[in-house]
Amino acid sequence: MDIFTLQDFYTYTKGITYILMVLILVGMTGFWLFLTERDEDDYE
Amino acid sequence: MSEATVGKISPPSKSVYTPFNVIAGIIIVIGLVITVLRFTKGLSAVTNLDDNYPWGIWIGFDLMAGVALAAGGYVTSAAVYIFGMKRYHSAVRPAILTGFLGYALVVFALHYDVGRPWRLPYPFLMQQGTTSLLFEVAACVALYLTVLFIEFTPAPMEWLGLKRARNIVVKLTMLLTIFGVILSTLHQSSLGALFLIAPAKLHPLWYSGYLPVFFFISSIIAGLSMVIFESSLSHRYFAHKMDETHIAEKEGVALGFAKAASLVLAGYFSIKVIGISADNNWHYLGTGFGLWFLVELLGFVALPCMLYAIGVRDKNLTLIKWTSALTVFGIVLNRLNISLIAFNWYLPAEEKYFPHWMEIGISVFIVTVGLVVFKFIVTRMPILYEHPDHKGGH
Amino acid sequence: MSISRRKFLGWLSAAGVGTALGTSAKAASTKHFTGYPDSAGVLHDTTLCVGCRECEAACNKVNELAPPDQPFTDKSVLEKNRRTTPDAYTVVNKFDKPDEKGNVFVKKQCNHCLEPACASACFVRAFKKTEEGAVVYDASVCVGCRYCMVACPFDVPTYEYDEAFSPRVVKCTMCHPRLLEGKLPGCVEACPKEALTFGKRDDLLKIAKERIRRYPDRYVNHVYGEHEMGGTSWLYLAGTSFSNIGMREDLGLKPAPELTSGALGAVPIVVGLWPVLLTGIYAMSKRKEKIAAEELSDAVAEAVAQTNEEAENKLSAALAKAEKNKETAIKKEVQKALDEAAKAAQQKEAETKSEEDA
Ligand code: SF4
Ligand code: SF4
Numbered sequence: 001m002d003i004f005t006l007q008d009f010y011t012y013t014k015g016i017t018y019i020l021m022v023l024i025l026v027g028m029t030g031f032w033l034f035l036t037e038r039d040e041d042d043y044e
Numbered sequence: 045m046s047e048a049t050v051g052k053i054s055p056p057s058k059s060v061y062t063p064f065n066v067i068a069g070i071i072i073v074i075g076l077v078i079t080v081l082r083f084t085k086g087l088s089a090v091t092n093l094d095d096n097y098p099w100g101i102w103i104g105f106d107l108m109a110g111v112a113l114a115a116g117g118y119v120t121s122a123a124v125y126i127f128g129m130k131r132y133h134s135a136v137r138p139a140i141l142t143g144f145l146g147y148a149l150v151v152f153a154l155h156y157d158v159g160r161p162w163r164l165p166y167p168f169l170m171q172q173g174t175t176s177l178l179f180e181v182a183a184c185v186a187l188y189l190t191v192l193f194i195e196f197t198p199a200p201m202e203w204l205g206l207k208r209a210r211n212i213v214v215k216l217t218m219l220l221t222i223f224g225v226i227l228s229t230l231h232q233s234s235l236g237a238l239f240l241i242a243p244a245k246l247h248p249l250w251y252s253g254y255l256p257v258f259f260f261i262s263s264i265i266a267g268l269s270m271v272i273f274e275s276s277l278s279h280r281y282f283a284h285k286m287d288e289t290h291i292a293e294k295e296g297v298a299l300g301f302a303k304a305a306s307l308v309l310a311g312y313f314s315i316k317v318i319g320i321s322a323d324n325n326w327h328y329l330g331t332g333f334g335l336w337f338l339v340e341l342l343g344f345v346a347l348p349c350m351l352y353a354i355g356v357r358d359k360n361l362t363l364i365k366w367t368s369a370l371t372v373f374g375i376v377l378n379r380l381n382i383s384l385i386a387f388n389w390y391l392p393a394e395e396k397y398f399p400h401w402m403e404i405g406i407s408v409f410i411v412t413v414g415l416v417v418f419k420f421i422v423t424r425m426p427i428l429y430e431h432p433d434h435k436g437g438h
Numbered sequence: 439m440s441i442s443r444r445k446f447l448g449w450l451s452a453a454g455v456g457t458a459l460g461t462s463a464k465a466a467s468t469k470h471f472t473g474y475p476d477s478a479g480v481l482h483d484t485t486l487c488v489g490c491r492e493c494e495a496a497c498n499k500v501n502e503l504a505p506p507d508q509p510f511t512d513k514s515v516l517e518k519n520r521r522t523t524p525d526a527y528t529v530v531n532k533f534d535k536p537d538e539k540g541n542v543f544v545k546k547q548c549n550h551c552l553e554p555a556c557a558s559a560c561f562v563r564a565f566k567k568t569e570e571g572a573v574v575y576d577a578s579v580c581v582g583c584r585y586c587m588v589a590c591p592f593d594v595p596t597y598e599y600d601e602a603f604s605p606r607v608v609k610c611t612m613c614h615p616r617l618l619e620g621k622l623p624g625c626v627e628a629c630p631k632e633a634l635t636f637g638k639r640d641d642l643l644k645i646a647k648e649r650i651r652r653y654p655d656r657y658v659n660h661v662y663g664e665h666e667m668g669g670t671s672w673l674y675l676a677g678t679s680f681s682n683i684g685m686r687e688d689l690g691l692k693p694a695p696e697l698t699s700g701a702l703g704a705v706p707i708v709v710g711l712w713p714v715l716l717t718g719i720y721a722m723s724k725r726k727e728k729i730a731a732e733e734l735s736d737a738v739a740e741a742v743a744q745t746n747e748e749a750e751n752k753l754s755a756a757l758a759k760a761e762k763n764k765e766t767a768i769k770k771e772v773q774k775a776l777d778e779a780a781k782a783a784q785q786k787e788a789e790t791k792s793e794e795d796a
Contacts, residue, residue, distance in 0.1 A: 010174070025223070
C-alpha cells in the first residue's frame with residue numbers, strides 16, 4: 001500500500017518518532033549511568 | 045492581618061463548622077448535583093457549548109489555565125535540583141504538591157468535558173492519532189501526572205512511616221526532575237500548539253507560529269508566580285505548620301522567584317512583540333481586539349514585570365505578593381483570550397460563547413475540591429516542614 | 439483490514455509498520471502527496487442553484503435523520519444563515535443580491551478535504567480520508583474531545599450535545615456507503631437543476647475551468663476548493679466573489695497537517711536534547727558546588743593548622759616560662775634555706791655567747 005496523503009505520511013512517521021522517543025528516554029538514562037559509573041565523586 | 049490574629053484563627057478548631065468548611069461544603073454539594081445532571085442529561089443540560097464553540101471554560105480555564113498554573117512543580121524542582129539553588133529547597137514540596145493536585149484536577153475536569161470520558165485511554169490503547177497535538181498533550185499530561193505522583197509520595201510515606209520505600213523514591217529525585225522538565229516543556233508548549241491548526245479562527249494578534257514558545261515561557265512565569273502567591277497564602281493560614289527552615293527561607297524564595305519572574309516576563313514581552321512583527325500585525329493594534337491585546341500585553345505582562353522588579357529592588361514583599369496575583373490573573377486571561385475570546389473573533393456578539401452558570405459551578409467545584417485536599421494534606425503530612433526523621437535528607 | 443484487527447495492531451498501525459515500511463520510501467523522498475488518484479468529488483455551481491432545498495430533503499432521507507422542525511418545502515428558513523447540525527448534514531443558505539445580480543444560494547456540507555484538518559487533529563484517528571474521496575468518521579473510537587470541530591476551517595462537524603451516553607460527532611459522509619454500492623450521493627441525485635455534479639475530482643476541475651473559460655461573464659475566475667487548505671473534494675463555482683457568499687477566502691493554501699508539523703517536529707528534538715542540556719547543567723552546578731565545598735574545606739583545614747601551630751608555640755612558651763619560674767623558685771628556696779640556716783647559726787652563736795657571759 002502506498003501513501004497518498006500528507007496526513008497518512010505524518011501518521012506513519014510520527015508514529016515511529018513516538019516509539020523512538022521512548023527508546024531515547026530509556027537509552028539516555030542507561031547511557032548516563034554507564035558514563036558516570038566509575039566517577040569517584042558521588043553524582044547521583 | 046497581623047501575626048497574632050493568624051495564630052488565633054489557624055490552630056485546627058474543634059468545631060467542623062468553620063467558615064471554610066461550610067462554604068466548601070455548600071459548593072461541593074452543588075457541584076455534585078451538577079455532576080449528576082451532566083452525566084445523566086448530557087453536555088447541553090449544563091453547558092452553553094455549541095458547534096461554533098466546542099470548547100468552553102472547562103477547556104479554556106480548567107485545562108489551559110490549570111496546566112499553566114500547575115507549572116510551579118517543574119519550575120521549582122528544576123531550580124533546586126538541576127540548577128542547584130539549594131536555598132529554595134523548602135519551596136519544593138509545596139510546589140510539587142500543588143503541581144500534583146493541579147494536574148490531577150485537570151484530568152478530573154476533562155472527564156466532565158469530553159463526551160465519553162471512559163474512553164480517555166483510547167488514544168493510547170486503541171488508535172494513536174500521532175499527528176494530533178492533542179495526542180502529544182494527552183500523553184505528556186498522563187506521564188507527568190505519574191511523575192508528579194511519584195515525586196509527591198515521600199511526604200505521605202514519611203507521614204505513614206514507610207522509610208524504606210521513601211528512601212528509594214528519594215534516590216530517583218534527579219531522574220524524576222529531568223523527566224518532569226522534559227514532559228512539561230512538551231505539553232506546556234503543545235497546549236499553545238493546539239491552536240496552530242486553526243489560523244482562520246483565532247485572531248491574528250494571538251495566532252502566531254510562536255504560540256508553543258509563548259505558552260512554554262508563560263508557563264514558567266505562571267509557575268514562579270504561583271509559588272510566590274501560594275506561599276504567601278500558606279503563610280497566612282498554615283504558619284503553625286511551618287518549620288523554621290521554611291519560614292527562614294520564605295523571604296528568600298519570594299525575592300528570588302520574583303526576580304526570576306521579572307526577568308522571564310521581560311523576555312516574554314520581547315517575544316510577544318516579535319510575534320506581532322513577524323506576521324506584520326501592527327495595523328490590528330488600532331482595532332477593538334488590538335486594544336484588548338494591548339491591555340493584556342501592557343497590563344498583564346509589562347506592568348507585572350516592572351512591579352516585580354521594583355519589589356525586588358526595594359525588598360518589598362507585599363508588592364511582590366500582589367504582583368504575583370496580578371501575574372497569575374494575566375496568564376489566566378491569556379489562556380481565556382486564546383481559547384474563547386479571540387477564538388471565532390469575527391462572530392457577532394450574540395453568537396459568541398458565554399459560560400452557563402453550571403459550567404462555572406463545576407469549575408468552582410473543582411477548585412474547591414483542590415483546596416480541601418490541599419488543606420487535608422498540608423495539615424497532616426510533612427509539606428511545610430521537614431519530617432524529624434528525615435531532616436536535611438530530601 | 440477489519441476494524442478489530444486495525445485496533446489490535448495499535449501502535450504498529452499508527453506507525454504503519456505493517457503496511458508501509460518498505461513501500462513508503464519513494465513517497466518519503468519526494469515528500470509531495472497529491473492525494474488518491476481518481477478519487478471522487480462534487481462540483482457545486484452556485485450560479486445554477488435555486489434554493490429549492492431538495493438536496494437537504496434527500497440527505498435527510500438517505501441518512502435517516504430526524505425530521506426537521508419546518509418542512510423542507512418551507513423557504514422561510516432561508517432567511518436565516520444556517521450551519522450544519524447533528525440533524526442536518528447539509529444546509530442551503532441564501533445571500534441577498536451580492537453584486538446586484540440577484541440572490542445566490544450556496545449549499546454547505548463537509549468539503550471532504552484532501553488533507554482533512556479534522557483527521558489531523560483527532561487523537562484517536564477517528565477520521566479518515568478514503569481512497570474514494572470521502573472523509574469518514576468512526577464513532578466507535580471517538581472520545582468526544584471535539585478538537586476536530588476546533589480544527590475544521592469550514593465549521594462543518596457538529597456534536598450531539600444532547601446525548602448523555604453516546605454523543606457523536608456528526609458530519610456529511612459524501613454518502614460513502616452509497617458510493618461503495620455504486621450509487622450517487624443523495625443530494626446530487628436529488629438536485630433538479632444540476633447545480634451538483636458528481637465525478638472524479640480531476641475531471642470536475644476540468645469541467646469547472648471549461649465553464650469559466652466559456653462563460654467568463656457568468657463566473658469569477660476561481661474554483662473554490664482547488665487549493666484552499668490544500669484542496670477539497672468539493673469544488674465550487676460562483677458568479678461573485680466567494681467571500682460575499684459566506685465562503686472564506688482567507689484560509690490559506692497550506693494543508694492542515696503542515697500547520698502543525700513544525701510544532702510536532704520540535705517534540706522529538708526536545709526529547710533528544712533536553713536530557714543532555716539538563717544533565718549538563720546539573721553536572722555543572724554539582725561541580726561548582728563541589729569546588730565550593732573543597733575550597734571551604736581547604737580553608738577550614740588551613741585555619742585549623744594555623745591555630746594548632748599557634749597553640750603549640752604558646753604551649754612551649756608557657757612551658758619554657760614555667761621552667762624558668764620553677765628554676766628561680768628553687769633558687770629562691772635554696773637561698774632562703776641557706777639564709778635561714780645562716781641566721782640560725784648566728785643566733786646559736788649569740789646564745790652561747792650570752793650564756794658564757796652569764
Ligand atoms: S470540511 Fe472539515 S470536516 Fe470536512 S473533511 Fe474538511 S476538515 Fe474535515
Ligand atoms: S471529538 Fe472524536 S473525532 Fe473529534 S477529535 Fe475528538 S476523538 Fe476525534
